[in-house]
Amino acid sequence: MIAINRLHFQYPGAPFSLDIPEFHVASGEKLAIVGPSGAGKTTLLKLIAGILAPQHGTIHVDSTLLETLSDAARRAFRITRIGFVFQELELLEYLDVLDNILHTYRINPVLKLDAQVRERAAALAQDVGLGSKLKRMPRELSQGERQRVAVCRALLPKPALILADEATGNLDPANKVRILELLFRATEGSDTSLVAVTHDHELLPRFDRVVDFMGFHGAAA
Amino acid sequence: MTRHDLYLAWHYLRFHKTRSVILIACLSLIGSLPLSLHFLLDEGERQMTARAASTPLLVGAKGSSVDLTLSALYFSEATVPPVAMADADRVGETGWADALPVYSRFRVRGQPLVGVTLDYFDFRRLSPARGNMLALLGDCVLGSDAAEALGLEPGDTLLTTPENLFDLAGVYPLKLHVTGVLGKSHSPDEQAIFADLQTTWVIEGLGHGHTEQKPAARDGNQPFGQASVNLQADPKLLTYAEITPDNIDSFHFHGDPGSYPITAVIAVPHDRRAATLLKGRFLADDLKTQIVDPHAVTRSLLDSIFRIGALFDAVIILVGCATLLALGLVFSLSMRLRQRELQTIFLLGCSRLKVAQLVAAELVLLVIASGAVCWALLQGVERYGGPWVREFLIP
Amino acid sequence: MFVYIARMLLLSLTLGLAFSHTARADLDSGPLKIVASNYPLAYFAERIGGSRVKVTLPVPASEDPAFWKPDTAAIGQMQKADLIALNGAEYEKWLVRVSLPKLKQVDTSAGFKDRFIVIPNAVTHSHGPGGSHSHGGTAFTTWLDFAQAAQQAEALAQAMMRKRPEFKSSFAENLASLTADLKTLDSDAQRILGSHATEPLLASHPVYQYLAKRYGLQVESVHWEPGEMPSATEWEALQKLRAGHPAKIMLWEAEPSAEISAKLKSMGIRPVAFEPCANRPNSGDFLSMMKRNLDRLGHTP
Numbered sequence A: 001m002i003a004i005n006r007l008h009f010q011y012p013g014a015p016f017s018l019d020i021p022e023f024h025v026a027s028g029e030k031l032a033i034v035g036p037s038g039a040g041k042t043t044l045l046k047l048i049a050g051i052l053a054p055q056h057g058t059i060h061v062d063s064t065l066l067e068t069l070s071d072a073a074r075r076a077f078r079i080t081r082i083g084f085v086f087q088e089l090e091l092l093e094y095l096d097v098l099d100n101i102l103h104t105y106r107i108n109p110v111l112k113l114d115a116q117v118r119e120r121a122a123a124l125a126q127d128v129g130l131g132s133k134l135k136r137m138p139r140e141l142s143q144g145e146r147q148r149v150a151v152c153r154a155l156l157p158k159p160a161l162i163l164a165d166e167a168t169g170n171l172d173p174a175n176k177v178r179i180l181e182l183l184f185r186a187t188e189g190s191d192t193s194l195v196a197v198t199h200d201h202e203l204l205p206r207f208d209r210v211v212d213f214m215g216f217h218g219a220a221a
Numbered sequence B: 001m002t003r004h005d006l007y008l009a010w011h012y013l014r015f016h017k018t019r020s021v022i023l024i025a026c027l028s029l030i031g032s033l034p035l036s037l038h039f040l041l042d043e044g045e046r047q048m049t050a051r052a053a054s055t056p057l058l059v060g061a062k063g064s065s066v067d068l069t070l071s072a073l074y075f076s077e078a079t080v081p082p083v084a085m086a087d088a089d090r091v092g093e094t095g096w097a098d099a100l101p102v103y104s105r106f107r108v109r110g111q112p113l114v115g116v117t118l119d120y121f122d123f124r125r126l127s128p129a130r131g132n133m134l135a136l137l138g139d140c141v142l143g144s145d146a147a148e149a150l151g152l153e154p155g156d157t158l159l160t161t162p163e164n165l166f167d168l169a170g171v172y173p174l175k176l177h178v179t180g181v182l183g184k185s186h187s188p189d190e191q192a193i194f195a196d197l198q199t200t201w202v203i204e205g206l207g208h209g210h211t212e213q214k215p216a217a218r219d220g221n222q223p224f225g226q227a228s229v230n231l232q233a234d235p236k237l238l239t240y241a242e243i244t245p246d247n248i249d250s251f252h253f254h255g256d257p258g259s260y261p262i263t264a265v266i267a268v269p270h271d272r273r274a275a276t277l278l279k280g281r282f283l284a285d286d287l288k289t290q291i292v293d294p295h296a297v298t299r300s301l302l303d304s305i306f307r308i309g310a311l312f313d314a315v316i317i318l319v320g321c322a323t324l325l326a327l328g329l330v331f332s333l334s335m336r337l338r339q340r341e342l343q344t345i346f347l348l349g350c351s352r353l354k355v356a357q358l359v360a361a362e363l364v365l366l367v368i369a370s371g372a373v374c375w376a377l378l379q380g381v382e383r384y385g386g387p388w389v390r391e392f393l394i395p
Numbered sequence C: 001m002f003v004y005i006a007r008m009l010l011l012s013l014t015l016g017l018a019f020s021h022t023a024r025a026d027l028d029s030g031p032l033k034i035v036a037s038n039y040p041l042a043y044f045a046e047r048i049g050g051s052r053v054k055v056t057l058p059v060p061a062s063e064d065p066a067f068w069k070p071d072t073a074a075i076g077q078m079q080k081a082d083l084i085a086l087n088g089a090e091y092e093k094w095l096v097r098v099s100l101p102k103l104k105q106v107d108t109s110a111g112f113k114d115r116f117i118v119i120p121n122a123v124t125h126s127h128g129p130g131g132s133h134s135h136g137g138t139a140f141t142t143w144l145d146f147a148q149a150a151q152q153a154e155a156l157a158q159a160m161m162r163k164r165p166e167f168k169s170s171f172a173e174n175l176a177s178l179t180a181d182l183k184t185l186d187s188d189a190q191r192i193l194g195s196h197a198t199e200p201l202l203a204s205h206p207v208y209q210y211l212a213k214r215y216g217l218q219v220e221s222v223h224w225e226p227g228e229m230p231s232a233t234e235w236e237a238l239q240k241l242r243a244g245h246p247a248k249i250m251l252w253e254a255e256p257s258a259e260i261s262a263k264l265k266s267m268g269i270r271p272v273a274f275e276p277c278a279n280r281p282n283s284g285d286f287l288s289m290m291k292r293n294l295d296r297l298g299h300t301p
Helices: A041-049 A071-081 A097-107 A115-127 A143-155 A173-187 A201-206 B003-015 B017-053 B065-073 B085-093 B119-123 B144-150 B197-204 B272-285 B294-337 B339-348 B352-393 C002-028 C039-052 C072-080 C093-097 C110-115 C146-163 C165-194 C209-215 C232-244 C258-266 C286-298
Strands: A002-010 A017-025 A030-034 A056-061 A082-086 A161-165 A193-197 A209-212 B057-061 B097-108 B111-116 B128-131 B139-142 B157-159 B175-182 B193-196 B207-209 B251-253 B264-269 B289-292 C032-036 C053-056 C083-086 C105-107 C124-126 C132-134 C200-203 C218-221 C249-252 C270-273
Touching: A002 A041, A017 A041, A030 A201, A041 A056, A041 A082, A041 A161, A041 A193, A071 A082, A082 A143, A082 B339, A097 A115, A097 A143, A097 B003, A097 B339, A115 A143, A143 A173, A161 A173, A173 A193, A173 A201, B003 B017, B003 B352, B017 B065, B017 B294, B017 B352, B057 B065, B057 B085, B057 B272, B065 B097, B065 B264, B065 B289, B065 B294, B085 B097, B085 B264, B097 B119, B097 B197, B097 B272, B111 B119, B111 B144, B111 B197, B119 B264, B139 B144, B144 B175, B175 B193, B193 B197, B197 B207, B197 B251, B251 C093, B264 B272, B272 B289, B289 B294, B294 B339, B339 B352, C032 C039, C032 C072, C032 C146, C039 C053, C039 C083, C039 C146, C039 C165, C039 C286, C083 C146, C105 C146, C110 C146, C146 C165, C146 C209, C165 C209, C165 C286, C200 C232, C209 C218, C258 C270, C270 C286
Parallel strands: A030 A193, A030 A209, A082 A161, A161 A193, B111 B193, B139 B175, C032 C053, C032 C083, C083 C105, C200 C218, C200 C249, C249 C270
Antiparallel strands: A002 A017, A002 A056, B057 B264, B057 B289, B097 B111, B097 B264, B128 B175, B139 B193, B157 B175, B207 B251, C124 C132
């Protein structure tokens, strides 16, 4: 699903750099990345998503070499193939639960919003226990409920790859498990892979593989 | 811009109601203010010019042509010295124009009382919407606004008010009979109380009816006879203050009707050549009267209105610029507040262009809403502006 | 497609023009509505206008138009008319008490107002159901001078032509014929009345001033009604009048009663009806009535 070779990335004018000689994630694999803050975990996810571009090296996602795509194609690729569950991806305060789940479909013409999609969105919400709260506004939801809405939004386009950055942070243990269950369920019975950055070590045993990010500084995992 | 953009923009605006309302209010004010002002100015111009344009020529006493036009056309309180009925006859006798005498000296309870011949109503295309046209001495018909202001309907009576207590020579209170209320004309005629010229001359004291008198001096059946003594002053005579079927035959006039006062004569020339001839006649050999072209007179008044209009425009442009700058500031501030949201959208796979589209959709909605408010405001102005302009323009 | 649109435009334009044209035609079509204040004017208007006018004489047949005053219905009728034919010479005393459009009024005697006969001593008297009335001021039976009658007809015709210029030639033609008739009447009157010129005449009412002036008659008037036997005092007054004015003929507005006739004849006075014809006659018209008047005077020995 993901193949990274001899990657070098550096933020312009910043001392931080990221070098990854080689990194692979198989289809359907559930991978957890751990490591200290500032190690470059989020940067890696953004590189995989095509939001950032490396100075050197190649990134293949779903057999596509990202650097060969134009900006527009990369955005289209991102929106159709990758599901994001980032902490910085907020819900839109002015849209209700259902509209937040459907939001991706409204902002990119590559995705077609039709009755089927709406049904699937409602079904997803039902699935995560928000079936009765479709018309609620985000401010009326608890932190856990908001995170579940964000997960639904990421899963709606049926992505081939789910990137989760601290998706369970700030949640109570019950909700952490619940969110993780949701993400796992999305990968089940399909080729969808999950790459999750997490600090919750108690959840690690449930992943197929855990990568400690300390190892990326200069050497392959 | 897609329907999705508009959908999102609509939800955004709805969510931030206060902000949206303020923005819409600002935009509509900026839009409707100059439009309303220009409408009011145009309406003023229309009222002035329509009235003036439909009044070809005016003959009246020498003096201020503006006062003459205002009092003969708009029944203003401006006092102009009267001319004689003979001047109206003189206009008619030229054969070049129809003469419509107008006598607008009096006011009754704040409304102008205008003495005219019945031709005036044909000329202005006025006819009673309720009741009937003037028929007898002592009748009056009311303009629609005058009827409303006085609270009178056909069949009611209206007492004229004496000008002052010591005016022994005439102007006594006469009870007028309201025979009809004229239809809407959107002109100063709506404000007026119309009576036959002869009725206004009775009010003036030039004609009257009274109880028995020595037959030798009786002029009852001699209208416009030779007698010049004003019998009003005779304490033995009981002068009627209301004209009724029983006493109407005792009403009579004294003196030469040609000398009776009128404010002005509306002269309606039969053609352009006749107008020129008529103007020449009055310009050449007359010391006491003047002939004016009301259109030209109002144009001079309008010039000052247009200057006010230009000033308004300058002020509005400045205020508009200031408001637009403030709106720009509001927008850029709200963009900053929305940074995280925009970041989200961007990360989800939106181009920068999309963000611009969303903002544009928002602007479109704001403009549409402001446009609607603006339209509603203008409707209001159009509906209620006319009378307001009339009061404002005509002293 | 373009041709089709152009055709439709042309068609609607033509229709629009056609409609506006008919609307305008409607406005001016129909006969010219004339209200006359006495019969002579009504007759003139009918003669001049023919089928192009609708003439109304609002005065009831039983009333003398000189002492009539219009009621509200008659005022309304006059207000709605296209032309109000007035005799002038203070004939329409009601005019100052009613509201009528001045531009529609035509004062037919205005052209000769400098020749109006002023009656110096006004006399008020009363008779009949009309109450008291006065014969003061200006003499008003202007039409009994047939030259003046022609002038009145002319003034009326001019006003009619101004109102309906499209009928100018027809009106002018009819006026010429009327004028010719009045001229014949005038010369007949000159011829017939000329023979009475030196002879003193009496009149039951002072209505023959213009007749007398035009045709050189010496007329003295009393105020007698054809159907009302004068009192003894009035007969005495007549006798006194005859002392200085030895008249053998007395002109009457209508045939006097047999009783009056007999008494007059016994005094050597022949009553002759010379009807001013102010109201519409039961039979005949203005011209035939005037001819009959002249004939009656002509046949008087």
